[in-house]
Amino acid sequence: MRLSLSILLSLIMPAAAFGAETLPQRWLSAGGSLTEWVVVLGGESKLVGVDTTSQHPATVTKLPSVGYQRQLSAEGILSLNADVLVGTEEMGPPPVLEQLSAAGVRIETLSAKSDVTVLEHNLQRLGSLLGDEAKAQEVFAHYQQQLNRQAQWVSAAQSKQAAPRVLLLLGNAGGNPMAAGVDTGANWLIEQAGGHNVATHASYKGISNEALLALDPEVLIVADRRLRGDEAKQALLKSNPALAATRAAKAGRIVVLDPTLLVGGLGPRLPEGLAALSAAFYPASQPLLVEAHANL
């Protein structure tokens, strides 16, 4: 029965199957920003699963989770019948990727570098896989325009006020905050928003209270989702006297940032985040208005 059915199908299907075969229909995205771009490019209905770093938009968190991007399970992904797995170079482990491509799953590894040309390439690739290259081009042009406006705004603001000295802290909960170093995505974000990163180390490193005081940032960015409202900020300062003694805390210049903006390269929500940071960096200038993507 099954045999005759498959013969029948192969007689009817060839013409229809051709188009479907070149464009993957069942998508699996392992990478927060990539998932967001897939959604922006209109591919949300094709997503059949995401990894744990994909948190935006909220609707994708309802999809089956394939776990952490570095610990993907070959059979788990095959059970979702995915045609294509898109992810960043962090995706792994490599033997699982080998097994998946042996099983006929297309593996698309895109770079997560915070870089505009990298983003252009990524969007082109996603666009062609989704069958809408024109949209990808349009989205990229718009994004670049937003970043250009942002850069112009920053240089205008800097003519009136010097760039503030900024420090970005991660995961303050343990009392030992990690500061973003010079080679991080956070550094790119700070510079792009017109700030000057006072940290000089590489990657994210724990920073002592004394070093925090010595760096004495004018603006403190805390990447922590739980830190909402003034009360939480006051509690944070109370729990860490060194933090409270910085110039930033005294002047009340503590900015809370969504940490998902720091991972996985340039995402669609970045221009808004940049504008918010810039506004905090240059309080005297009129804030830049950024329209959000309609479907995020």
Add this chain to the structure above:
Amino acid sequence: MNPVLRPRSLFIALGVLLALAFFLSLALGPVSLHLLDSLQALLRLVGVPVGDDTLEQAQLIIGQIRMPRTLLGLSVGAVLALCGVAMQGLFRNPLADPGLIGVSSGAALGAAIAIVGGSLFGGIPEAFAPYLLSVFAFAGGLGVTALVYRLGRRDGQTSVATMLLAGIALTALAGAVIGLFTYLADDATLRTLTFWNLGSLNGASYARLWPLLLVTFAVALWLPRRAKALNALLLGESEARHLGFPVERVKRELVFCTALGVGAAVAAAGMIGFIGLVVPHLVRLLVGPDHRVLLPASALAGASLLLFADLIARLLLAPAELPIGIVTALIGAPFFIYLLLRGRA
């Protein structure tokens, strides 16, 4: 301790258990395959031409994903349990664990050097990285164990007590160096290291399987040859010597077998705890301390237990998966406490 079971009935029970574990490990997974399809695919894999080409997917999943994974789990479980028996015999202490002589911490140190060092020196090619990691973990385990053994030797004699203390000291030292590497690591490598420490059978392939299979085979053949000596060691070292056993040689062999076995297991699957500790203990409660029974029975029980733990690891959160080290520790630790309480009563 009064044996609960006779060896014969224990072996039959464990044989059935292992066969069941092996079968379930091939039959169950996040991709649900029909039992009939699975069986046909299995037959096709061994060359029996049944069914048709619609079985290609099932054949691939069973042949390339579940079979290597099952064989990996089988060997890791068996070799960890065997080495656990060897260590508990050597230290004459049912609480001894293969990690005691520094194999595990040495392997973890090797892995940390490979993961973090690799990324510090501009990164190693992705295709090559897993092999390098295994080689370093294996070498680290052997190296630290050799050092522990060397520290325990004086005037041609090996002091088990000194080895134990040397093992603790070197484990602490390795921990400190791993800590240093952890500090140097960037975010991404840190996560790789964390997950490696939790162990996983995920991504098993034949290419990385055969060294472990070979080692398991060798250890499983060699250790039972020393069963009588291990029995004699239970009486004490000098008693064993007077009974005519070459005690120094046996000790050396036990340490070497454990370093080889645990080193290879950790290199292939990361750190998987509690199997080497709990399984020999459990089997001893069931059939008593005779190593002629204890060794093979522990191998069977260890293999079955690890396969069942892996089933939980891959099914519980499917399509994602849980590191298996978490499962074995979650089951093993409370069970061990239960055994301790029972023994005291």
